[in-house]
Amino acid sequence: MKLNYRIVIFAVAIFFGLFFSAPSLLQTQDGKKIALGLDLQGGLHMLLGVKTEDAVASRIKSIAASIKYFTEKKEILIDGLSFDAEHISFTLLDKDDAKTIQTFLHEIKGAVVAVAGESVSLTLTSEEVIRTKEQAISQAIETIRNRLDQFGLSEPIVARQGDEKILVQLAGIKNAEDEQRARELISRAAKLELMAVDEERAGRVGNMSKSDAAAYGDVILEDVTNPNIKYLVREIPVLDGGMLTDANVGFDQNNRPLISFSLNAEGAQIFGDFTGKSVGKRLAVVLDGKVYSAPVINERIGGGNGQISGSYTVLEAKDLAIALRSGSLLAPIYVMEKRSVGPSLGADSIEASMIALLGGFGLVVVFMVVYYRMAGVIANIALFANILIIVAVMSLFGATLTLPGMAGIVLTVGMAVDANVIISERIRELLHQGVSMHKAIEDGYSNAMRAILDANITTLIAAVVLYAYGTGAIKGFAITISIGILASMLTAILGTHGIYQMLEEKMKKSKNNLFWFGIRG
Amino acid sequence: MEFFRYTKTLGFMGKSKLAMFFSIALIVSSFAILAVKGLNYGVDFAGGTIVQVKYTATAPIDAMREKLKSNETFEGASITEFGSADEVVIRMRTTTGDVVVDVGDVTRETLKGTGDFEVRRVDIVGPKVGSELKEKGIMSLVLAIAGILVYVAFRFEWRFALASVLALVHDISIAIGAIALVGLEVNLDVLAALLTILGYSLNDTIIVFDRIREGIVKGRDEEFAEVIDDSITNTLSRTALTSLTTLFVVFTLFVWGGEIIHAFAFTLLVGITIGTYSSIFVASPMLLLLGFDVKQYHVNLAEKAKREAEKEKMRNQFESGVM
Numbered sequence: 001m002k003l004n005y006r007i008v009i010f011a012v013a014i015f016f017g018l019f020f021s022a023p024s025l026l027q028t029q030d031g032k033k034i035a036l037g038l039d040l041q042g043g044l045h046m047l048l049g050v051k052t053e054d055a056v057a058s059r060i061k062s063i064a065a066s067i068k069y070f071t072e073k074k075e076i077l078i079d080g081l082s083f084d085a086e087h088i089s090f091t092l093l094d095k096d097d098a099k100t101i102q103t104f105l106h107e108i109k110g111a112v113v114a115v116a117g118e119s120v121s122l123t124l125t126s127e128e129v130i131r132t133k134e135q136a137i138s139q140a141i142e143t144i145r146n147r148l149d150q151f152g153l154s155e156p157i158v159a160r161q162g163d164e165k166i167l168v169q170l171a172g173i174k175n176a177e178d179e180q181r182a183r184e185l186i187s188r189a190a191k192l193e194l195m196a197v198d199e200e201r202a203g204r205v206g207n208m209s210k211s212d213a214a215a216y217g218d219v220i221l222e223d224v225t226n227p228n229i230k231y232l233v234r235e236i237p238v239l240d241g242g243m244l245t246d247a248n249v250g251f252d253q254n255n256r257p258l259i260s261f262s263l264n265a266e267g268a269q270i271f272g273d274f275t276g277k278s279v280g281k282r283l284a285v286v287l288d289g290k291v292y293s294a295p296v297i298n299e300r301i302g303g304g305n306g307q308i309s310g311s312y313t314v315l316e317a318k319d320l321a322i323a324l325r326s327g328s329l330l331a332p333i334y335v336m337e338k339r340s341v342g343p344s345l346g347a348d349s350i351e352a353s354m355i356a357l358l359g360g361f362g363l364v365v366v367f368m369v370v371y372y373r374m375a376g377v378i379a380n381i382a383l384f385a386n387i388l389i390i391v392a393v394m395s396l397f398g399a400t401l402t403l404p405g406m407a408g409i410v411l412t413v414g415m416a417v418d419a420n421v422i423i424s425e426r427i428r429e430l431l432h433q434g435v436s437m438h439k440a441i442e443d444g445y446s447n448a449m450r451a452i453l454d455a456n457i458t459t460l461i462a463a464v465v466l467y468a469y470g471t472g473a474i475k476g477f478a479i480t481i482s483i484g485i486l487a488s489m490l491t492a493i494l495g496t497h498g499i500y501q502m503l504e505e506k507m508k509k510s511k512n513n514l515f516w517f518g519i520r521g
Numbered sequence: 522m523e524f525f526r527y528t529k530t531l532g533f534m535g536k537s538k539l540a541m542f543f544s545i546a547l548i549v550s551s552f553a554i555l556a557v558k559g560l561n562y563g564v565d566f567a568g569g570t571i572v573q574v575k576y577t578a579t580a581p582i583d584a585m586r587e588k589l590k591s592n593e594t595f596e597g598a599s600i601t602e603f604g605s606a607d608e609v610v611i612r613m614r615t616t617t618g619d620v621v622v623d624v625g626d627v628t629r630e631t632l633k634g635t636g637d638f639e640v641r642r643v644d645i646v647g648p649k650v651g652s653e654l655k656e657k658g659i660m661s662l663v664l665a666i667a668g669i670l671v672y673v674a675f676r677f678e679w680r681f682a683l684a685s686v687l688a689l690v691h692d693i694s695i696a697i698g699a700i701a702l703v704g705l706e707v708n709l710d711v712l713a714a715l716l717t718i719l720g721y722s723l724n725d726t727i728i729v730f731d732r733i734r735e736g737i738v739k740g741r742d743e744e745f746a747e748v749i750d751d752s753i754t755n756t757l758s759r760t761a762l763t764s765l766t767t768l769f770v771v772f773t774l775f776v777w778g779g780e781i782i783h784a785f786a787f788t789l790l791v792g793i794t795i796g797t798y799s800s801i802f803v804a805s806p807m808l809l810l811l812g813f814d815v816k817q818y819h820v821n822l823a824e825k826a827k828r829e830a831e832k833e834k835m836r837n838q839f840e841s842g843v844m
Contacts, residue, residue, distance in 0.1 A: 047650060048620070176640070180626060187620030334618035338645040340625065345573070345641040352779030359777055360770030367766060371522045404713055407782060410774055411717065411789075414767035415724075421766070422728065425759045428523070451731035454676055458727060459720035461668040466716050469661035471654065474713050481717075519523050 002505070006498030010385070013490050017388030024395045034394045036171075037402030037476055040350050042343030043171040044179055047336045048140075048186075050164060055136030055331035056129050057085055058191075063108055063122065064088050065236045069270060070104050081217070081236070086129065089121040136330040141166050144333075146326035147185050165336060179340060181319065187333055189288045190323035192241035192261070194271070194306070195221075195233040197282035197294055205232040224290040224310055231291045233284050238274045243267030247324035249317045250307070257317040258309040261324065268304025276300035287320075353406035360410050361387075364417055372424050373518040378499050379420035382491040386416045389487040390480060405476030412484030415459070419492035423448045428519050437507050437516070441500050445493070452493060456485050525758035533753045533801060534746040534809065540802035544691060551698020558701050563708035564612070564644055566658065568651030572611040572628045573603060573642035576635075580609045584635045592631045594624065604780030608641075616645050658712045662693070665719055673723075677730060678818070684807035685726045688799040692722045696792045705784050714788035721767070722796025725760055726804040732756050733808070737815055738822070745815045749805050757801075764797040 023031030038045050064083045067090070071078050077093035078101075092098060098115060105113040105120070110128025114121045124132070141160055148156040148170070157169035168186065173179045198218045201208075205220060213220050213232060223229035247261040263271055275283070275297050284294040285308050292310045312320070365383065368376035390409060394401065427444035431437070460482060467478035500507070513519050564571050574580070582600050589595040595613065603610040617624060625643040632638060646654070666686055674682035696718055700707060732752035736743075743751075771793060775786035 046620075047647075049618075049647075049649075176626060176629065180621075180623065183620050183623060333620060335616075335620055335645060336618070336647040337650040338643065340643045342639065342641040344575075344639065349779060349781060352777060353782070356770075356774045356778045356782075359773040363769040363773065364766050367769070371762070403781065404710060404785070407774060407778070407785060410770050411767070414763075414770040415721070417766050418724070418763040421762045422759050425756075425762075429755065432526075447735075451728050454673075454731060455724040455727045458669050458672055458723045461672060462665045462716050462720035462723075465661050465665040465668060466713060469657045469664070470713065471657070471709065474709050477713050481720075 002502060004498055004501045006494050007502050008498075010491070010495035010498045013389060013495070014385050017385060017392045020392035020396050021388050024391055032395050032398055034391065035398055035400045036346070036350075037400045037405065038169060038171055038339070038346075039341050039403045040346045040401065040406075041171055042173065042341050042346040043169065044173050044182065045170075045337075045339040046168045046186075047161065047338075048144075048166040048168060048333045049336045050137050050140050050166070051332045051334065052133035052136045052164070053085070053331075056124065056132050058330060059132050060084075060086060060088060060124065061236070062240060062242070063111070065238075065240070066108075067105075067122075068236050069238075071101070073273070074100060076101060087121065087123050089119065092118045092120060132330075137164060137166070139327070140329050140331070140333060143327045143329055144168065144186050147188075147322055148182070150322045150326070151182060151185055153182070166333070173340075174343065181315075185319050185323060187329075188320075188323040189329045189332060190241065190320070190326075191288055191328040192244060192308075192324060193237040193286040194239040195237045195284045195286050196274070196278065197284055198232045198234055199281050202232045202282075205230045208232065221284065221286060221289060221291045224287070224292050229291075231284055231294055233286070233291075237286070238283070239263070239267055239270055241324065241328045243270075244324060247321045249314065249321050252309060256309070257312060257314045258307050259317055259321050259324065260305065260307050263304035263306070265304070268302070271304055271306070272300060272302045349403050350406075353403060353410070357406065357410050357413070361413050364413055368417060368420070371518055373514065374516045375420070375424045375427070375518065378496050379417055379424070379492070381499065382420065382488075382495045383413065383416055385491040385495060386412070386484065386487050389491065390483050393483050393487070394479070399479055400476055401480075402474075402476030404474055405480045408477040408480030409484065412481060412488070416484060416488040416492055418455075419448075419452050419488055420496060422452055423493070423496070424517065428517055431513055431517060431519065437511065437513075438504060441497075445497050449493070452489075456489065460485055523758075525761060530747070530750045531754045531757070533750050534806060537802065537806035537809070541806065544799070544803055547695050547698070548691060551694050551701075554698050554701045558704065560697070560701055560707050561704050562655075563706035564646045564651070565708040566651055566655040567614070568616060568646050568648040570611075570613040570616050570624055570646075571642065571644040572624060572640060573608065574611065574628065574632065575608045575639050575641050577607070577637040579606045580638075581635050582609060585609070585611075585632060588631055588635055592627065594627050595631070604783075608780075616647050618647065654709065658709070661712070662715065662719070665716055666690070669719070669723055673727070673730075677734060678813070680808060680811040680813045681730055681734075684804050684811060685723060685730065687807050688726055688804035689719055689722060691803050692718055692792060692795045692799050695795050696788055699791045700788060703787070705787060708784065710782070710785040711788050714785045714792065717789060718792030718796055721793060722799060725764070725797055725800035728759060729753055729756050729800050729805060733805070737818055745813060746809060748815070749808065753801055753805060760797060760800065764793060767793055 022028065024034045060083050064081060067088065068081060076097040079091045079093055081090040092101065095118060101120065102113065102115060105111070105122060110125050110131065112123050112125055141158055144166065145158040148158060153170055153172065155171065157167065159167045161167040170182055173182065198216065201216060201218065208220065210220060217235050218232050219235045221231050221233055223231070243263050243266055245262050245264050247259055250258055250260045252258050278297050279299060280296065282294045282296050285292045285306070287308060292308050365380050368379050372379065387409065390412065423444055426448045427440045430440035430443055435443070463478045463482045463485070467475055467482070470478055507516055580602070585600055589598055589611070595611070596615070598611050598613045600609050600611050602608070611628065623643070624645065625640045628640055666689060669689070670682050670686050673685050693715055696715060700711065705711065729752055732755055733749055736748040736752050771786055771789045774782055775790055778786050
């Protein structure tokens with residue numbers, strides 16, 4: 001027995017493998033472990049799209065609201081304030097106000113203002129439209145992340161994918177109810193609007209159509225609990241949720257949950273002004289297009305605090321408060337891709353792939369020993385080390401093990417012994433030519449090296465492409481294959497060579513080709 | 522133990538015409554199957570919805586069908602057994618974009634009363650994502666082949682690269698033909714399997730090519746066909762053994778890996794078999810066909826060596842201060 005640099009490196013590699021794979025293999029408390037993919041532990045994967053056009057529409061709507069507020073405050077008389085997808089128009093009743101209104105409109109970012117006589121129009125620039133859409137996406141990511149962080153699952157993943165997709169991954173969802181709650185929380189627009197009830201016409205709401213309402217600049221909204229109760233409210237809201245600073249769950253006199261919210265200074269000002277001049281009228285609290293309540297204003301409300309009452313459970317109120325607090329979604333989101341796996345299916349997949357892994361591994365190990373004798377035993381040591389290193393490296397980097405990743409490990413077992421088959425065949429060839437065992441080993445390794453390198457590098461090329469273009473679980477396959485190939489260079493080539501060199505004296509003495517390499521002669 | 526011990530070179534190239542005929546027949550029939558049956562794209566590429574349901578007893582497929590008819594969400598849905606009699610998959614071409622209303626929940630509602638069951642998996646792939654995945658998939662195959670072409674051309678010679686890539690195209694075509702023949706559902710995992718075949722078949726080819734390169738460099742003045750035969754014979758035991766061990770594991774995956782990995786394992790099983798055959802009977806004869814010239818190669822090698830030597834000489838002169 002003698003030490004050589006190869007066996008030392010190999011020993012270090014095995015030690016590394018044992019040390020870092022232990023937390024994953026033994027499932028210890030501390031230490032970095034391999035994360036199981038959603039397909040193995042169960043969970044929810046979604047790719048969400050954002051309806052960005054709606055963000056542009058709501059931006060227009062909020063500009064219209066601010067024009068309304070401004071003109072009322074400055075007592076500028078306007079008529080026919082209307083808007084469509086990217087465009088607002090109205091008529092000035094008094095030309096003398098043109099200057100004031102123009103100064104105000106020019107302060108609005110990203111809009112082109114055109115004044116022709118009494119008619120004024122405002123259009124968003126295309127840059128502004130793009131910016132608004134972009135903001136809708138990044139804000140949606142931010143908002144969803146905030147909401148999920150408060151939801152109480154460990155490590156939710158919310159990330160941008162490509163230009164306009166949002167990736168959401170939730171591991172460890174245990175049942176359908178939790179999933180439902182998570183999906184509701186994610187998709188909740190949480191758009192709060194305070195809208196004035198059109199008291200003049202409210203009595204006629206029952207026999208009014210949508211277009212009738214639109215003609216008066218009104219919309220018809222349903223009550224949240226009873227869709228038969230309809231409200232006629234002014235289309236342009238008094239305030240929207242953008243001015244909200246906080247939302248919390250509170251309780252009313254009857255101990256029913258309600259949500260109390262606070263507005264920022266600007267919002268409080270607008271709210272105060274509006275309530276001040278609307279005493280005796282109703283103000284509808286509208287959330288996501290549904291009226292939650294429409295209390296009569298008794299007096300001017302200062303301070304900028306309000307409440308949303310409705311008949312919901314404490315849990316619903318809590319989720320709603322989270323949604324309001326973390327901001328509204330500027331635009332609705334929709335599912336582009338969804339994959340949800342129940343925990344029991346994940347467990348089945350783990351079991352099936354473990355059986356395949358152990359079965360395949362067992363077959364290969366037995367075959368190698370029967371065919372190559374001692375050389376096979378040495379190759380098997382390398383194979384064990386290889387798997388340890390794959391597990392160790394994956395644990396160290398916190399890589400995710402997916403079902404295809406499992407298949408990758410199984411396949412690596414088959415491919416890792418390939419290097420040893422190539423080497424052993426070269427050695428046998430040289431032994432048949434009557435070369436001494438020592439020379440056969442050294443030459444065998446150097447002859448085999450070039451082919452093994454070329455073969456491994458081309459497989460790596462395929463694996464890298466797979467990683468770059470693969471999605472989700474497939475990436476896991478590319479990862480295990482790549483780590484397996486790189487590890488096999490260390491174990492199957494360097495490691496086994498080191499073992500042979502260590503055993504050199506013994507081999508010289510025995511000269512038994514059958515024992516060492518399984519051939520006669 | 523030793524399976525392959527040849528003292529004589531086997532005449533592979535003599536059989537290459539027959540092999541060519543066989544390969545061409547396989548490829549033509551693959552394309553014919555593709556043209557007639559087409560590929561059965563799964564949700565990953567075609568878009569659609571999959572709901573996997575497991576019952577505690579045998580799944581009452583007829584009763585399920587009846588129930589599903591009552592809900593328009595399931596229009597055009599098909600129900601098939603998945604792996605065992607208690608597990609089924611409901612497939613639809615349609616998708617819903619609604620985040621809150623979930624097909625899984627709708628399924629649970631609709632199937633109420635058909636027995637004790639659990640919705641184990643819901644996959645929804647929107648049409649846009651589906652076509653993107655398809656695009657990316659084809660792109661990855663093309664890029665992998667291109668990368669391999671460049672690498673082999675760099676390490677060997679352009680005819681080696683072309684021959685190996687033709688063999689790869691051969692393998693992939695036949696594997697896809699087999700997939701179409703059995704009507705296997707093509708999803709992302711099948712794509713991964715195809716890429717694995719790419720890497721695997723190339724492994725085999727490179728081992729043989731490496732021997733051929735070695736044979737050429739040793740400079741025996743044999744006919745090129747003989748060099749090839751020698752090289753294939755010498756590497757035959759390795760080719761067979763590695764294919765065998767890999768087939769062992771793929772076979773265990775195929776048998777015990779469960780339904781979900783079935784398509785992946787099947788594709789590999791076909792691909793590895795074809796890949797082993799092609800490295801011997803397609804890639805190597807292709808070198809002959811492409812007109813690889815041993816003598817020219819030697820001349821080129823000699824020139825390259827000469828240039829190197831010249832450079833080395835100049836460098837020495839420069840270092841010793843002669844120039």
